[in-house]
Amino acid sequence: MIVNIIGTWIAAGLTIAILSFLYKDNPLYKFAEHLYVGVSAGFGVIYVWAFDLKPMLIDRFIENQGVERWILLVPAVLGLLMLSRWFGKIGYLSRLPLAFTVGIGAGLGITASIQGFLLPQIQATLLPLTTINNIILVVGVITTILYFYFSRDFKGPFKYLLELGIIFIMVSFGASFGYTVMARISLLIGRIFFLLSDWLRII
Amino acid sequence: MNFWQRLGALDRRIIYTVVGLAVALPLLLKIIMPIRVSEPVLNAYKTIDELPAGSVVMISIDYDAASEPELQPMLIAVLRHCFKKDLKVILTGHWALGLPLGEMALNKVAAEYNKKYGVDYVNLGYRPGYSALMVGIGREIRDFFATDYRGVPLDSFPFMRTVHNYNQIAVLVGFEAGATGDAWVQFAGARFGQKIILGATGVVAPDLYPYLQARQICGLISGLQGAAEYETLVKSIGTATLGMPTQSILHGLIILFIIIGNISYFITRRRKK
Incomplete structure (x- = not known):
């Protein structure tokens, strides 16, 4: 119970310290900002140790036998090589695990993008032009793609298609911006709600 | 400096205070608004x-x-x-x-x-x-x-x-x-x-x-x-339902700020010309 109260007071103090930036930059804000970065980094290190290195590498190396045990040396060595960046002369060795990571990322990403994004999205755009929504969607996709077709200078009637594409892009930006405003307000509501309910207990 | 010019040069901290009050008051008054499910x-x-x-x-x-x-x-x-x-x-x-x-x-x-x-x-x-x-x-x-x-x-x-x-x-x-x-x-x-x-x-x-x-x-x-x-x-009913009236009020306030800001900008620009 007492731990919860202390936690709430610390959280409230840090919230006010961060919000104090709205008045002007000050040492309290800087302290809270640095504390957040430090705690996040520390938390990340603990999580990687507790949920990844220890159970997946160290514990398995102790428990496993034969090939399953020794194969674990491969990721362990690759991981250690990543740290070679800190040592100038052997820094180039870090390219090996980086190449491995980039290779896996590209391999997984390319297939996922085609199978999971490009093809289903194209398929979902092939719609019968029987409703207003479908017409807007198809026209929007075509004119937006045309806008990004830079190999030819569009003149005459084609110019209007490009302008229509810009309108669709602007509407999309507007929707994203509107959502972003809503999200930021939600964060402010969350913090004020915390201060009024959990800390001051007046609601 | 006329009214619109003064409005255009308003200290942003006054706006922050208004926004802060617009968030806190509906929460304190525990206003609940009907929510339409999308x-x-x-x-x-x-x-x-x-x-x-x-x-x-x-x-x-x-x-x-x-x-x-x-x-x-x-x-x-x-x-x-x-x-x-x-x-x-x-x-x-x-x-x-x-x-x-x-x-x-x-x-x-x-x-x-x-x-x-x-x-x-x-x-x-x-x-x-x-x-x-x-x-x-x-x-x-x-x-x-x-x-x-x-x-x-x-x-x-x-x-x-x-x-x-x-x-x-x-x-x-x-x-x-x-x-x-x-x-x-x-x-x-x-x-x-x-x-x-x-x-x-x-x-x-x-x-x-x-x-x-x-x-x-x-x-x-x-x-x-x-x-x-x-x-x-x-x-x-949770924090999201309680937060929605504040959200709506603040959206209205932001729209109002945008309109006032634009009017101030255009009037000031015309007078400068």
């Missing part, structure tokens, strides 16, 4: 609601404290729905800083419905490298999560003995503050046909609508509004 949220609700009791729902915590006000009420509402329907919940996460938030919500809601750890829900914890993990779960979940977050073997939990890959997971619900939602759709959804519901922050939600239109996801819960809609559907 189709994407209703579809998300229906997808979970139609599952038979005992079905397994995997929940992925892909956010951290910075998105807590939007996504935590969403998570609590979905957990309430799952436990009310006697569904089994598997919690995991790809954002290290978010997992404690998931655990807090899980423990709180489980206690409300007398659900027991290991019998009705488990927490798998966190593993880095989400792309490989999402593909790997399609083969065997134990390759990545041999134990739960406390190191207890998965097979010691009764309902987990039959869960090996996506085939045994009825619905995956991802709460997203970044790009992990795209990965769930592209890896788990496209490759393994996993049914997916996404709950996302307002910033991320517009990028997820194409998946909804293409029926790659079953439902989308967007921002605080989406959370409030889900709370309405599960009939439990």
Whole structure:
């Protein structure tokens, strides 16, 4: 119970310290900002140790036998090589695990993008032009793609298609911006709600 | 300096104070507004609601404290729905800083419905490298999560003995503050046909609508509004429902500021000419 109260007071103090930036930059804000970065980094290190290195590498190396045990040396060595960046002369060795990571990322990403994004999205755009929504969607996709077709200078009637594409892009930006405003307000509501309910207990 | 010029040069701190009051007052007065449920949220609700009791729902915590006000009420509402329907919940996460938030919500809601750890829900914890993990779960979940977050073997939990890959997971619900939602759709959804519901922050939600239109996801819960809609559907008033009147008032205020700002700008510009 007492731990919860202390936690709430610390959280409230840090919230006010961060919000104090709205008045002007000050040492309290800087302290809270640095504390957040430090705690996040520390938390990340603990999580990687507790949920990844220890159970997946160290514990398995102790428990496993034969090939399953020794194969674990491969990721362990690759991981250690990543740290070679800190040592100038052997820094180039870090390219090996980086190449491995980039290779896996590209391999997984390319297939996922085609199978999971490009093809289903194209398929979902092939719609019968029987409703207003479908017409807007198809026209929007075509004119937006045309806008990004830079190999030819569009003149005459084609110019209007490009302008229509810009309108669709602007509407999309507007929707994203509107959502972003809503999200930021939600964060402010969350913090004020915390201060009024959990800390001051007046609601 | 005339009225409009003065308005244009208004100290931003006065605007912050007005915004602060506009947030605090509706909360203090506990105003509640009717909430209209949108189709994407209703579809998300229906997808979970139609599952038979005992079905397994995997929940992925892909956010951290910075998105807590939007996504935590969403998570609590979905957990309430799952436990009310006697569904089994598997919690995991790809954002290290978010997992404690998931655990807090899980423990709180489980206690409300007398659900027991290991019998009705488990927490798998966190593993880095989400792309490989999402593909790997399609083969065997134990390759990545041999134990739960406390190191207890998965097979010691009764309902987990039959869960090996996506085939045994009825619905995956991802709460997203970044790009992990795209990965769930592209890896788990496209490759393994996993049914997916996404709950996302307002910033991320517009990028997820194409998946909804293409029926790659079953439902989308967007921002605080989406959370409030889900709370309405599960009939439990939470912080999202309480925050919506403030949200509406503040949106009105921002629109008013934009209009006044523009009038001030154009009048000042004309006078300068």
